[in-house]
Amino acid sequence: RDWSERMLAATGLDVSHMPGLVESSAVAGQLREELRREWGIDGPVVVAGGAGDNAASAVGIGVIQAGDAFLSLGSSGVLFAATARHAPNPQQGVHAFCHCLPGQWHQMSVILSAAASLHWLSGVVGREVAELVAGAEHLNATQQTQAPIFLPYLNGERTPHNDANAKGVLFGMTPAHDAAHLAYAVMEGVAFAMADGYAALQAAGTVLQSAALVGGGSRSAFWGELCATALGIPLRRHAGAEVGAALGAARLGRLAHRGEDVAKVCVAPEILETYHPDSGRQEQLMRRLAQYRRLYASLAEEFSRFSRT
Structure with a gap:
C-alpha cells in the first residue's frame, strides 16, 4: 500500500515522480466536467x-473476509482466497497482493489454460464444447479410470x-479412446491443476472450508463436482456469477461515493447450487x-529441452 523506494530507484525514479495512492474503495478523483456533459x-x-x-x-461474489474464496473456470483458471495478512509462496508461483478492500490481502493460484x-479440444476433434461435456458426463466410473491423463499446460x-x-500432454492414449474420453481427461486435468494450486495456497498457510465457483465452466455441474472432489472442498454456484x-x-464505486x-x-x-466432494x-x-503429478515431475526436464530445439 505504498511505493517501493528500492524498486523505484532500480528504474531511476523516486516517489516524487509517482501519483498518490488510494484504497480501491476510496475516491481517486472526479469525472471531468466535459465528459459528464x-x-x-x-x-x-x-x-x-x-x-x-x-x-x-471477489467483491462482486462476496469474497471479502479472510477464508472466503472463489474458483474461476474461465479461459484461465484462478483460485482466489482472501487473507488477513500478506502470505506469499513465490517458490510455487502463488500471487500475494493487497485486496481491493482496506486492511485485506489476497492470494491467487493461476493456471493458464482452464x-x-x-x-482447444473442441477445435481439434471438431465437436462443440457442450457435446464434449455431455459425452464426458456419460462415462461410467470404470471408463473414467481408463481415460488418458491430461496435463493442461498448453501455454x-x-x-x-x-x-x-x-x-x-495426453498420456496413455489407446485405440479404445474416443472424444468422450478425451473430454473427460481434459476436464479432470484442469481440476487436478486447480488442486495443485490449492496445495500451493495451503503451503502458504491458507485452508479453505468452501469456495464460490465462477466463470464459464461453472455452468457444468459435472465439472463443478469434479473440481470439488479434486480439491476436497464444497463449491457454491451463485446467481450472477x-x-x-x-x-x-460498481460496488467499489458505491463505497467511494457513499462511504x-x-x-x-x-x-x-x-x-x-452447491457441489460437494464425491466420497x-x-x-x-x-x-x-x-499419477498426474508424477508425469510433470518426469517431464519437466524434457519440456525444457523441447523448448530449446
Whole structure:
C-alpha cells in the first residue's frame, strides 16, 4: 500500500515522480466536467481507485473476509482466497497482493489454460464444447479410470510450477479412446491443476472450508463436482456469477461515493447450487492425481529441452 523506494530507484525514479495512492474503495478523483456533459450525466461523478479483474470479481461474489474464496473456470483458471495478512509462496508461483478492500490481502493460484483447454479440444476433434461435456458426463466410473491423463499446460504453467516451458500432454492414449474420453481427461486435468494450486495456497498457510465457483465452466455441474472432489472442498454456484467483476467494480464505486459499510454492500449473491466432494470417487481421483503429478515431475526436464530445439 505504498511505493517501493528500492524498486523505484532500480528504474531511476523516486516517489516524487509517482501519483498518490488510494484504497480501491476510496475516491481517486472526479469525472471531468466535459465528459459528464457529453455523456448526459447529472451532477458530479466520483471515480474510485478501482481494482483488477479478479479482485473486483471477489467483491462482486462476496469474497471479502479472510477464508472466503472463489474458483474461476474461465479461459484461465484462478483460485482466489482472501487473507488477513500478506502470505506469499513465490517458490510455487502463488500471487500475494493487497485486496481491493482496506486492511485485506489476497492470494491467487493461476493456471493458464482452464476452459481454454476444452475449447482447444473442441477445435481439434471438431465437436462443440457442450457435446464434449455431455459425452464426458456419460462415462461410467470404470471408463473414467481408463481415460488418458491430461496435463493442461498448453501455454506453459504458472502455479505451482512457474514453468513457461511446460507443454500440454495426453498420456496413455489407446485405440479404445474416443472424444468422450478425451473430454473427460481434459476436464479432470484442469481440476487436478486447480488442486495443485490449492496445495500451493495451503503451503502458504491458507485452508479453505468452501469456495464460490465462477466463470464459464461453472455452468457444468459435472465439472463443478469434479473440481470439488479434486480439491476436497464444497463449491457454491451463485446467481450472477458471470458478472462478478462488473458488479464488484460498481460496488467499489458505491463505497467511494457513499462511504458505506463494506460488509453491508459486498454481500454474496444467492446460492443456486452447491457441489460437494464425491466420497465414492475420491480414492480413484487421488490415484490419478498422484499419477498426474508424477508425469510433470518426469517431464519437466524434457519440456525444457523441447523448448530449446
